[in-house]
Amino acid sequence: MDGFLTNDDLTVKNSSNDIALQSEMSIDDVRGLIADDMKKVNALIQKKLHSEVPLIDQLGHYIVNSGGKRLRPALVLLSAGVFSYQGKKHLNLAAIVEFIHTATLLHDDVVDASLMRRGRATANQRWGNEASVLVGDFLYSRAFQMMVEVSSMRVMQVLADATNTIAKGEVQQLLNTHNPETTEASYLEVINNKTARLFEAASQLGAIISGQPQEIEQAMISYGRHLGSAYQLVDDVLDYSASTSELGKNIGEDLAEGKPTLPLLYAMWNGSSEQADTIRNAIEHGGQEHINEIKAIIESTGSIAYTANLARQEADKAIQAITDLPTSVYQSALYTLAHFAIERTN
Numbered sequence: 001m002d003g004f005l006t007n008d009d010l011t012v013k014n015s016s017n018d019i020a021l022q023s024e025m026s027i028d029d030v031r032g033l034i035a036d037d038m039k040k041v042n043a044l045i046q047k048k049l050h051s052e053v054p055l056i057d058q059l060g061h062y063i064v065n066s067g068g069k070r071l072r073p074a075l076v077l078l079s080a081g082v083f084s085y086q087g088k089k090h091l092n093l094a095a096i097v098e099f100i101h102t103a104t105l106l107h108d109d110v111v112d113a114s115l116m117r118r119g120r121a122t123a124n125q126r127w128g129n130e131a132s133v134l135v136g137d138f139l140y141s142r143a144f145q146m147m148v149e150v151s152s153m154r155v156m157q158v159l160a161d162a163t164n165t166i167a168k169g170e171v172q173q174l175l176n177t178h179n180p181e182t183t184e185a186s187y188l189e190v191i192n193n194k195t196a197r198l199f200e201a202a203s204q205l206g207a208i209i210s211g212q213p214q215e216i217e218q219a220m221i222s223y224g225r226h227l228g229s230a231y232q233l234v235d236d237v238l239d240y241s242a243s244t245s246e247l248g249k250n251i252g253e254d255l256a257e258g259k260p261t262l263p264l265l266y267a268m269w270n271g272s273s274e275q276a277d278t279i280r281n282a283i284e285h286g287g288q289e290h291i292n293e294i295k296a297i298i299e300s301t302g303s304i305a306y307t308a309n310l311a312r313q314e315a316d317k318a319i320q321a322i323t324d325l326p327t328s329v330y331q332s333a334l335y336t337l338a339h340f341a342i343e344r345t346n
Contacts, residue, residue, distance in 0.1 A: 025332045033081070034078060034081070038073070038074070045064060045095045063135075076097055076203075082328060085210040089152075097201070100163055103137070106133070106136035107132075110129045112253070123135070168193055169192070178258040178285070180268065184265065191229055195235075203221065219321050220321075222318075223318045227314075227318040229311075230342055231341045234308070236254065239252065240295055252295075255282055263306075278290060278293060279297065308342070311342050315338045315341055319338050
């Protein structure tokens with residue numbers, strides 16, 4: 001299935017005992033479970049991307065078809081499956097969530113002046129910042145057009161609130177940039193707003209459209225929030241521990257941009273005064289001149305292990321949130337995604 005998870009995405013580095021995984025499903029099993037629906041979602045995405053403006057077609061298709069994992073739309077489909085939803089709204093919602101996510105990527109890459117994403121040149125690198133921002137705006141507005149078609153004020157509220165929170169998280173991250181005084185609490189608030197919020201909404205939507213009670217809806221919210229947090233924590237680990245070919249972007253990009261992510265902050269807090277000064281200077285000024293030295297400091301202070309352990313805790317919380325849901329292959333698939341979030345290499 002184009003654009004979803006591949007076997008190469010999942011490399012198990014630790015025992016599954018790290019989290020209370022209650023599923024024997026593989027990523028291939030998850031792919032197969034939602035394959036038919038994901039094909040419909042991909043077709044809908046291609047249809048809704050169409051515009052009589054050639055640049056929108058060209059740039060939009062480039063970023064949407066650039067090899068993303070489609071995790072967020074997959075969550076919509078799986079959450080609908082957990083509750084045996086029989087309609088078609090989940091297809092629209094999955095496409096909407098992917099459009100919102102793609103719009104944030106376009107804007108992020110402009111703000112961060114990124115040159116590579118998913119192993120290819122970013123859209124802003126190929127077409128310029130102006131085009132990337134405007135096509136991102138097109139995708140946001142298209143997503144809201146599609147929300148109207150779902151005819152649910154509750155769905156509109158959840159997705160509008162999520163989009164607003166994501167924007168707030170982006171501003172918070174901007175304020176933290178080049179700030180070595182960023183706290184762990186501030187860092188976690190950013191990833192909750194910037195990344196976990198859309199995971200949360202995607203998981204919640206299946207409960208909404210299938211008419212589940214509030215306590216069940218809350219369980220899905222909690223699952224998505226913790227899954228998204230685990231996913232972002234691992235992203236920040238990989239920025240200092242993966243290879244460029246694995247990660248699909250340049251290693252140390254967060255450092256180059258002066259982003260104080262947790263691996264960097266923890267190393268600064270726990271290193272020697274000289275090591276702390278090196279990292280503080282890197283955060284304040286950005287750049288990758290001392291990337292190898294900083295990676296060595298991160299390794300020597302146990303920063304990667306600390307951040308990875310926090311990610312495992314988040315994945316475990318995600319699993320615990322849905323243990324009381326009806327037992328089904330869809331519930332097992334959600335367990336598998338929690339495992340995937342912390343074991344992936346890109």
